[in-house]
Amino acid sequence: MKNVSKLILTFVFGTMAFSFQAKAEDFPADIKPLMTKYTCFACHKVDARLVGPAYKDVAKKKYSVDKIVALIAKPQPSNWPGYPPMAPMNVPKEDAVKLAKYINSLK
Ligand code: HEC
Structure with a gap:
């Protein structure tokens, strides 16, 4: 019985760790804090x-990066x-440039 619950726990935590990892992978480590800070x-x-x-x-x-920076400040629906x-x-411009460069780096 003990072994079974151990197995279940391992499975549950394993799955949790996996899903957290998958989420963190969405944005690179230097971009994620900006996406979070500005709620993007x-x-x-x-x-x-x-x-x-x-x-x-x-x-x-x-x-262009400048165009994206402008669109973040003034979107054109x-x-x-x-x-x-x-x-x-x-x-702020500096952060907007980072976000714009990141967006443009996506393929
Ligand atoms: C409340 C929801 C919301 C948030 C928060 C938000 N966006 Fe958007 N964004 C949208 C929608 C909806 C569109 C498409 C309609 C539009 O452009 O107005 C869009 C469009 C864009 C575009 C394309 C503009 C264009 O004209 O092609 C860029 C770039 C963009 N968002 C970047 C960002 C960034 C960077 C942030 C964070 C600083 C952000 N968005 C936050 C909803 C959001």
């Missing part, structure tokens, strides 16, 4: 639609028909 992650995922488009789909638009409008996000 609440609406955007790397490769799936959430409230907003997947960052990979944004990358397909081939914007007409670029994304079928989505609700994104609220303008108040992100």
Whole structure:
């Protein structure tokens, strides 16, 4: 009996550890704190639609870094028909550039 519960515990914690890892992998370690701080992650995922488009789909638009920085501060909902409008996000330029470069690095 003892062995069985040990087995179950190992399984449960193993699964938990695995799902945490999968989540952390979504954004690289230097980008994740920014996505969290400015709440981007609440609406955007790397490769799936959430409230907003997947960052990979944004990358397909081939914007310049400056253009993405401008769009974060002043979104243009007409670029994304079928989505609700994104609220303008108040992100300091330095961090916005990091986010923009990361988005453009996605394939
Ligand atoms: C409340 C939800 C929400 C949050 C928070 C949010 N977004 Fe968005 N985002 C959207 C939606 C919806 C769209 C598509 C409609 C639009 O562009 O207005 C979008 C579009 C975009 C685009 C594409 C703009 C374009 O015109 O092609 C970029 C880039 C982007 N978001 C980056 C970010 C970043 C970076 C953050 C965090 C600083 C962020 N978003 C936070 C919902 C959100």
